[in-house]
Amino acid sequence: xxxxxxxxxxxxxxxxFDEASATLRIAGESYPENSFAFYAPILDWVKQxxxxxxxxxxxxxxxxxxxxxxxxxxxxxxxxxxxxxxxxKVSIVWNYDPENPRSFELAEEFCEEVSFPFQIVAxxx
Amino acid sequence: xxxxxxxKQFDESGMMMCFNGPFSHSIIEEIGTAxxxxxxxENIAKAAVLDVFAVYVELAQNVRNYIAVREINQGEAxxxxxxIARWNEGYAISSGNMVLQxxxxxxxxxxxxxxxMTPEELKRSYKxxxxxxxxxxxLGAGLGLLEIARHSSAPMNCSVRKVDETYxxxxxxxxx
Numbered sequence: 001x002x003x004x005x006x007x008x009x010x011x012x013x014x015x016x017f018d019e020a021s022a023t024l025r026i027a028g029e030s031y032p033e034n035s036f037a038f039y040a041p042i043l044d045w046v047k048q049x050x051x052x053x054x055x056x057x058x059x060x061x062x063x064x065x066x067x068x069x070x071x072x073x074x075x076x077x078x079x080x081x082x083x084x085x086x087x088x089k090v091s092i093v094w095n096y097d098p099e100n101p102r103s104f105e106l107a108e109e110f111c112e113e114v115s116f117p118f119q120i121v122a123x124x125x
Numbered sequence: 126x127x128x129x130x131x132x133k134q135f136d137e138s139g140m141m142m143c144f145n146g147p148f149s150h151s152i153i154e155e156i157g158t159a160x161x162x163x164x165x166x167e168n169i170a171k172a173a174v175l176d177v178f179a180v181y182v183e184l185a186q187n188v189r190n191y192i193a194v195r196e197i198n199q200g201e202a203x204x205x206x207x208x209i210a211r212w213n214e215g216y217a218i219s220s221g222n223m224v225l226q227x228x229x230x231x232x233x234x235x236x237x238x239x240x241x242m243t244p245e246e247l248k249r250s251y252k253x254x255x256x257x258x259x260x261x262x263x264l265g266a267g268l269g270l271l272e273i274a275r276h277s278s279a280p281m282n283c284s285v286r287k288v289d290e291t292y293x294x295x296x297x298x299x300x301x
Contacts, residue, residue: 011154031157031182033150034264064175066182067268074255099171102179109248 004045013062015042017049023057024049031066039072043079050083050090061095061123063103070106077114084116091117098122139211147203148189157182160209173301176276177216180299181209183269184220190264195225202292212300215278219298229285229293236297239270240280247275273299 004024008014013028024046032038049056058080065073080090094110096103104120111118135143141163144156160181164174188205192198205222224232242250251271259266274281279300286294 010158011150031186035266036259036264064179066179066186067272068186068264068266070272071255071259071266071268097171100175101172102175109252 004042006042012038017045021057022053022055023059025059025061027059027061029064030062030069031064032069035066035068035072039069039075043072043075046076046079050079050088053088055089056080056083057091057093059093059095060107062106063097063100065106073110074113077110080116081114084114091119093119093121095121095123097125139217141209141211141216143206143208145204145206147198148185148192148205148207150189153182153185153189156185156207173215176301177209177218180218180273180276180301181207183273184218184297184299186265187269188220188222191224192222193264194262195228197223197225197292215301217298217300219296221294221296223288223292224285224295226287226291226293229295232295233283233285236270236281236283239274242274244275247271251275276301 004015004017006012006015008028011029011031011033013026013030015024015026017024046056046058058076077092080092084090092110092114094103094107096107098104104122107118107120111120134140142156142160144152146152157178161174161178164177185207188207192203192205197203202223205220207221208217208219210217210219239247239250251268254267254271257267270281277299281300282298284296286296288294
């Protein structure tokens with residue numbers, strides 16, 4: 001499996017996969033120039049990962065994402081939901097800053113879209 | 126050029142920041158960062174800063190994507206304006222750009238439709254739109270206006286002004 005590591009920028013989050021814990025971390029803010037172009041290779045990677053492996057945890061620590069990024073996030077959730085239906089063990093951990101209720105609200109809306117475990121965790125400063 | 130009068134007009138109308146010229150991604154990014162620093166110094170809640178920022182990003186990226194898709198990113202027509210001003214106890218964020226003559230009316234109708242939605246209707250429409258296939262070549266997900274409305278504390282306001290046979294100048298303001 002190809003390694004997945006994308007450095008964080010002001011408008012794009014860090015993307016990094018830890019094989020030992022089967023955890024894909026997405027952290028930062030997301031308002032790329034072209035969200036679809038940014039997320040396409042990541043979604044492809046996740047699809048492949050879920051074909052060949054039995055577990056994937058996605059840990060998100062996103063303080064802000066623009067509307068086209070939320071669409072890409074929904075695509076990610078749909079890919080995970082399909083895998084979940086095939087018996088792959090998938091889950092999401094969504095970390096949020098309690099001072100940022102928007103991140104919590106976003107997590108709640110995404111949570112409504114899936115049937116696999118989706119944990120929303122308040123980060124303590 | 127004496128900019129004093131322009132500046133005075135800005136001050137009197139509560140203008141905090143203004144950019145006029147062709148938008149690039151890096152300009153959108155830089156103004157966004159400056160806006161957040163500005164608002165952070167105002168001692169308002171983190172959520173309010175993010176609401177203003179979110180509306181700014183959607184407006185700016187909408188304009189940039191529109192201009193790219195309609196291929197009017199050359200010359201004078203590409204120049205667009207974005208402003209952030211004080212409004213009552215909150216903020217008014219506006220964008221102004223050229224649109225093709227035929228695009229103005231449907232755009233205004235759509236904004237009116239969205240502005241009349243209740244929060245529940247906005248959420249439902251957002252979810253429906255999120256589930257829609259993206260047409261090939263699209264740069265956005267068609268969610269920007271709904272996203273803006275969801276952060277707004279008053280209905281969006283738009284105005285149009287015919288410039289010539291090809292273009293109409295379109296202004297859109299959102300209130301936080």
